[in-house]
Amino acid sequence: MTTSPTDPLTLEVVELIGTVVARYYTEYEQAAAQHSLTGAQARVLGLLSLEPVPMRRIAQKLRCEPSNVTGIVDRLETRGLVERRPDPDDRRVKLAAPTPEGLETSRRLRESLDFAREPLSRLSEAERALLRDLLKRMLGENVL
Amino acid sequence: MTTSPTDPLTLEVVELIGTVVARYYTEYEQAAAQHSLTGAQARVLGLLSLEPVPMRRIAQKLRCEPSNVTGIVDRLETRGLVERRPDPDDRRVKLAAPTPEGLETSRRLRESLDFAREPLSRLSEAERALLRDLLKRMLGENVL
DNA sequence: TATTGTTATACTCTATAACTATA
DNA sequence: TATAGTTATAGAGTATAACAATA
Numbered sequence: 001m002t003t004s005p006t007d008p009l010t011l012e013v014v015e016l017i018g019t020v021v022a023r024y025y026t027e028y029e030q031a032a033a034q035h036s037l038t039g040a041q042a043r044v045l046g047l048l049s050l051e052p053v054p055m056r057r058i059a060q061k062l063r064c065e066p067s068n069v070t071g072i073v074d075r076l077e078t079r080g081l082v083e084r085r086p087d088p089d090d091r092r093v094k095l096a097a098p099t100p101e102g103l104e105t106s107r108r109l110r111e112s113l114d115f116a117r118e119p120l121s122r123l124s125e126a127e128r129a130l131l132r133d134l135l136k137r138m139l140g141e142n143v144l
Numbered sequence: 145m146t147t148s149p150t151d152p153l154t155l156e157v158v159e160l161i162g163t164v165v166a167r168y169y170t171e172y173e174q175a176a177a178q179h180s181l182t183g184a185q186a187r188v189l190g191l192l193s194l195e196p197v198p199m200r201r202i203a204q205k206l207r208c209e210p211s212n213v214t215g216i217v218d219r220l221e222t223r224g225l226v227e228r229r230p231d232p233d234d235r236r237v238k239l240a241a242p243t244p245e246g247l248e249t250s251r252r253l254r255e256s257l258d259f260a261r262e263p264l265s266r267l268s269e270a271e272r273a274l275l276r277d278l279l280k281r282m283l284g285e286n287v288l
Numbered sequence: 289t290a291t292t293g294t295t296a297t298a299c300t301c302t303a304t305a306a307c308t309a310t311a
Numbered sequence: 312t313a314t315a316g317t318t319a320t321a322g323a324g325t326a327t328a329a330c331a332a333t334a
Contacts, residue, residue: 009272010264014257016279021168023283024161026207038300038325055316063170065303070317072301092310092315116158119282121149128153131278134271135160138263139167182302184324199293209326214294216324236292236333 024116031112035105040072042109045081045098049106052085052097081105175256179249186253188216189225189242193250196229196241225249 032042040062047053047061055073059066073096076082081102087093098106120128176186184206191197191205199217203210217240220226225246231237242250264272 005261005265007269009269009276010261013264013272013276013279014261016276016283017164017168019283020161020279021165021172024165025169028165040301056314064301066316067304067318068302075300087315090311090315094316113158116161117149117154119284120154120157122281122284123278125151125153127278127281128157130274131282132153132157132160134267134275134278135157135164137266137271138275139160139163140263140266182323200291208324210293211295211327212325219323234292234334238293 027116028113031109034112035109037105037109041076044069044072044096045076045102045106046109048082048096048098049103049110052095054087054093054095056093058096076102172257175253178256179253181249181253184216185220188213188240189220189246189250190253192226192240192242193247193254196239198231198237198239200237202240220246 028042029039032039035042037045043062044058047058053061055069056066058069058073062069073082073084076096077084080099082096082098085095085097087095120131123131172186173183176183179186181189187206188202191202197205199213200210202213202217206213217226217228220240221228224243226240226242229239229241231239264275267275
């Protein structure tokens with residue numbers, strides 16, 4: 001049912017992407033751990049850093065069940081990094097929002113994502129632009 | 145202490161890589177689930193498909209503590225996908241090896257990594273070659 | 289003594305199902 | 312009745328520490 005290419009070149013690229021994913025993922029976890037956060041907690045905190053988000057929406061972003069978000073936000077809240085706010089428009093909804101400290105932690109976490117930038121320093125600006133365009137084409141329109 | 149580039153272009157590429165990682169990772173988990181495997185179990189099984197591997201070596205590859213591998217291999221063994229063998233050269237070592245059924249499951253799992261190939265079909269062969277070279281340069285020599 | 293694998297423990301993430309309070 | 316969030320539960324992954332067997 002598929003028409004995906006299976007030529008050696010494509011498989012080599014798939015392998016390389018797998019390597020990038022493995023490296024990026026484990027190093028993200030380590031960066032989170034340096035701030036005493038789990039990967040899931042770091043992802044949620046990063047998500048909130050733009051604007052307060054309903055619990056349900058967080059679950060959708062993380063692709064997990066809403067019941068899990070309760071615990072993750074609980075732990076962030078216990079540590080004073082996040083707070084729950086009522087939604088003026090719908091009293092069923094709770095908005096998770098970062099505290100000032102949470103915002104600061106999120107900022108430092110983003111800083112320490114240096115490991116993701118470092119490998120790119122091996123490429124010239126023109127090559128980085130090329131890589132950007134290839135990745136965008138690969139990901140298509142539905143980039144979220 | 146860092147000289148990593150922080151220009152908008154670099155940050156955009158970092159963002160794109162993050163998107164690739166998130167998509168690839170969750171879809172890998174889903175592919176594993178279709179075979180009633182967790183992500184960790186699928187990774188271990190894939191690791192063994194080339195040759196039997198000592199427990200300790202599995203932990204190094206997964207970047208986790210050796211004690212965790214015991215449980216993961218236990219569950220794979222219970223399902224008849226993996227077996228433990230003695231190492232003739234060192235009686236302390238146990239080699240984890242796939243059963244014929246485990247090998248077949250590993251093969252089908254690899255097949256279903258189709259999702260990773262599909263986005264690449266949007267690129268021409270020349271573009272895929274370009275992407276390969278950029279990724280290789282980015283990852284450097286230590287690609288494992 | 290050092291190393292390999294295991295056990296025991298505690299914490300987090302995960303899905304499922306049932307519950308509550310709103311809509 | 313439908314939806315948002317929670318609770319309760321069970322399974323899996325994780326790190327830490329202590330242990331037995333072997334080197």
